[in-house]
Amino acid sequence: MSLPSQSLLTALQRRLGYQFADTDLLRRALTHRSAQRDHNERLEFLGDALIGMTAAAAFFQRFPDADEGALSRLRAAVVSGQSLARIAQSLELSNCLILGESERKSGGRHRQSILADCLEALAGAVFLDASVAEAQQVVAGWLQESIEAASPSDVVDAKTRLQEWLQGRGKPLPEYSVIEVKGVDHEQSFRVQCRLVHLQLRTEAVGSSRRGAEKLAAADMLEKLADSVDD
């Protein structure tokens, strides 16, 4: 296990836009479970919640006319593993990660899931080190570019994007089916499944319309495909 140098940590804090009072928190946030017992997974749990709230507040302000379904989809896109990994890359977390031997040898430093989890853990560490208001501001800075790039029309279109992704690879189209319908009239909710038979993958989502639920399930499937390409 090799620790990042002081100069790497100083540069990282500059990029993060936050100077830790307690640098042990910073070190723990960078420590993957493969490295030692005192790893970053509890911080990741905390940071995930802070990132979720920060993104929710940002989208709420940014799109005053978007309904809660659109807001949820926008947020889901920005807090997805893929999106957080991209932010982690832009903050150059890779060279500061503290990994165990086997993880390091197998290229863990550049694995999307490890990078995304580490970004969440850093958010958790800032949350503990600062006031909640300051932590929210710091995290909003990390998310800013992704939030500004997101628009309600992007996320509505996941079904089309999934179809194009599959067609571009000459694969069969997804199968959608309604698994469950609850409630009556304008308060119905639809649970829909999206299946890719050739890959034995499936996702489920709930929405207030069949079509809305299909889009959410398609968005999850795209995420799953991106993960599996990454692995």
Added chain:
Amino acid sequence: MSLPSQSLLTALQRRLGYQFADTDLLRRALTHRSAQRDHNERLEFLGDALIGMTAAAAFFQRFPDADEGALSRLRAAVVSGQSLARIAQSLELSNCLILGESERKSGGRHRQSILADCLEALAGAVFLDASVAEAQQVVAGWLQESIEAASPSDVVDAKTRLQEWLQGRGKPLPEYSVIEVKGVDHEQSFRVQCRLVHLQLRTEAVGSSRRGAEKLAAADMLEKLADSVDD
């Protein structure tokens, strides 16, 4: 659509432990979509995120030895619709809800989902009306009793509780199956399905062990059963 009287709103704010500067926000938070266009669903989106963060921070502090899996399960239990509805009842939200005609006639005032959603919307309204630190404190007050009552051993036990629930009603036991396994070695994740064939219900969950995922899927199933009993 009948509006709650000023004295009802004053008493409610006393129970909430928060006095709104902008009482329009309070009114909107109480307005179900059945009542009018200007309803509480966007606020609910925002409040859900604040409640999630508040619960995460509270459990993180309260259980310094719990791993992130246990923390997630604790949080999920406290922010579940059932749990939030119970808190909404203890805050006596029912008599302040602003509902449309048909919702009112069909007993919407006491429906768990409406109560839970309204509590989330109130959290969102406090978030907009106050500083984030104050909002977190107010919401922590609402959750306090549930958080103090929760213990890591409760939520681990969802499989057992589901089994007992079914046996107590003379119903067949759930069927668990692994749908997907991802990753290698100590980084595997298991997607597991829990089915109640006789009720045509199923839930899915992902965990870092098969058994852990089964427990999560069982917890979701318990939630689903509680909802369907409520409807």
